[in-house]
Amino acid sequence: MLTFILCTCQLLSWMSTHVELSNGIKMPVLGLGTWLSKPEEVEDAVRNAIDVGYRLIDTAACYGNEAEIGKVLKEYFEEGKLKREDIFITTKLWCTHLHPNEIEAELRESLKKLQLDYVDLYLVHMPTAFSSDMSAQDHSVKVEDTWKGVEEAYKKGLARSIGVSNFSADQIHRIQKIASVPIHNNQVELHLYFPQFELQEVCNQYKISLTAYAPLGSPGRVNFNLVNWEKSPNPLENDVVLKLAQKYHKTPAQILLRHLIQRKIAVIPKSVNASRIKENFEVFDFSLTVEEINELNSVPRGKRLFKQEFLIGHPEDPMKDER
Numbered sequence: 001m002l003t004f005i006l007c008t009c010q011l012l013s014w015m016s017t018h019v020e021l022s023n024g025i026k027m028p029v030l031g032l033g034t035w036l037s038k039p040e041e042v043e044d045a046v047r048n049a050i051d052v053g054y055r056l057i058d059t060a061a062c063y064g065n066e067a068e069i070g071k072v073l074k075e076y077f078e079e080g081k082l083k084r085e086d087i088f089i090t091t092k093l094w095c096t097h098l099h100p101n102e103i104e105a106e107l108r109e110s111l112k113k114l115q116l117d118y119v120d121l122y123l124v125h126m127p128t129a130f131s132s133d134m135s136a137q138d139h140s141v142k143v144e145d146t147w148k149g150v151e152e153a154y155k156k157g158l159a160r161s162i163g164v165s166n167f168s169a170d171q172i173h174r175i176q177k178i179a180s181v182p183i184h185n186n187q188v189e190l191h192l193y194f195p196q197f198e199l200q201e202v203c204n205q206y207k208i209s210l211t212a213y214a215p216l217g218s219p220g221r222v223n224f225n226l227v228n229w230e231k232s233p234n235p236l237e238n239d240v241v242l243k244l245a246q247k248y249h250k251t252p253a254q255i256l257l258r259h260l261i262q263r264k265i266a267v268i269p270k271s272v273n274a275s276r277i278k279e280n281f282e283v284f285d286f287s288l289t290v291e292e293i294n295e296l297n298s299v300p301r302g303k304r305l306f307k308q309e310f311l312i313g314h315p316e317d318p319m320k321d322e323r
C-alpha cells in the first residue's frame, strides 16, 4: 500500500507541468524562449512549439518580435486551435521606460503588438534605468519607483502576474518591503554552471517562482556581437550530463532541462529549429533520481555568462557586489 502511494506521488510529480504563482495563477514550467529569434524565424518557431504542446512563450519588448508572435497567436485563436486562457504569454518592460508614469503605455504598446488584452506575466527586464536611446544611464529611478508603476498595470488587469528579471537578492528584499502586490516571478541566468542556489533560497522565502534563462548555457549568445563573450565550458558537453543522457536515452539538452524542472525552476529554452523545439519539450516522460539531482547540483560552478558591463557605475547595478 505504502509503495503504491509513493509510486503515485512520484508519478504525479513526474507529470507536473506547471508551477503555481503566489497569486494562484498556474504557469507552465516549460516555455519557448525567443531572444535572438529573428522576426522571420519566430513565427514558425511559435507554430511548431504550440503544435507540440508548449503553452508558454517568453518574449520582450526589446526582442523586436512581439508583433510576429501576436500574428501567430491571432491565427491560432481564430482557427480555434487554441484558446486565450490556454496559453501563457510573458513579456518584459525595457530599461528605457522604468519611470512609473511610462509603464502602462509601454505595456499597452506590447499588448497592441501581441494583439492581446492582457499578458500572463509582465517582467521588469532590468533594474537599471537608461535614457530613451540607451546612450546614458538614468540614475533618477529606483527599483521601488518602477515597481509602483508595474503594480498599477497589474491592478488594471493588463497583466495577470508581475515580476522582475536580472534583479539582485537585495533589490528583491527592497521591493518586497514596499510592495502592495508582491513579486510573482524572477527570471535570471540559471544553468548547470550557474545554479543560483542562494537566490533560489531568497525567492522561496517570498514564494517567488524562479525562471531560468539560458537553461542550456546559451550556446547561441555568440551571435549577439554587441558583447565580447568570454569562452566558457558548454553544459551540453558536461560528463555527468552525457552519462545521464546515455542512461535515459535522452539528449544532453533534455537532461539539463529535466534537472532544473525537478529543482522546481521554470525553463525557457530558445530554439528556432523544429526538431530541437520538439526535443526540448520531451522532458515529462522520465525522472532523475535524487542522487542524480545531487550529482548535477555538485558540478563545479562556473562564471556568470551575462555580465552586463554596460551597467557598471549605475546605482541599481544588480551585480555591483560581485564585480
Ligand SMILES: NC(=O)c1ccc[n+]([C@@H]2O[C@H](COP(=O)([O-])OP(=O)(O)OC[C@H]3O[C@@H](n4cnc5c(N)ncnc54)[C@H](OP(=O)(O)O)[C@@H]3O)[C@@H](O)[C@H]2O)c1
Binding pocket: 032, 033, 034, 035, 036, 058, 059, 125, 165, 166, 187, 188, 212, 213, 214, 215, 216, 217, 218, 219, 220, 221, 236, 251, 253, 254, 268, 269, 270, 271, 272, 273, 276, 277, 279, 280
Ligand atoms: N531576461 C533576460 O534578460 C534574458 C536574457 C537572456 C535570455 N532570456 C530568455 O531566455 C531564453 C533562453 O535563453 P538563451 O536563448 O540565451 O539560451 P538557451 O535557451 O540556453 O540556448 C539557446 C541556444 O541553444 C540552441 N539550442 C536550443 N535547443 C537545443 C538543443 N536541444 N540542443 C542543442 N542546442 C540547442 C539554440 O539554437 P537553435 O535556435 O538554432 O536551435 C540557441 O542557440 C531566451 O530566448 C529569452 O527568451 C532572457
Ligand SMILES: *[C@@H]1O[C@H](CO)[C@@H](O)[C@H](O)[C@H]1NC(C)=O
Binding pocket: 124, 125, 126, 127, 164, 165, 166, 167, 187, 306, 307, 308
Ligand atoms: C539580463 O541581462 C542580459 C545580459 O545583459 C540581457 O541580455 C537581458 O536583456 C537582461 N535581461 C534581464 C531580464 O535582465
Ligand SMILES: *[C@@H]1O[C@H](CO)[C@@H](O)[C@H](O)[C@H]1NC(C)=O
Binding pocket: 273, 274, 275, 276
Ligand atoms: C536542427 O537540430 C538538429 C537536431 O539537434 C540538428 O541536427 C540540425 O543540424 C539543426 N539544424 C540547423 C539548421 O541548425
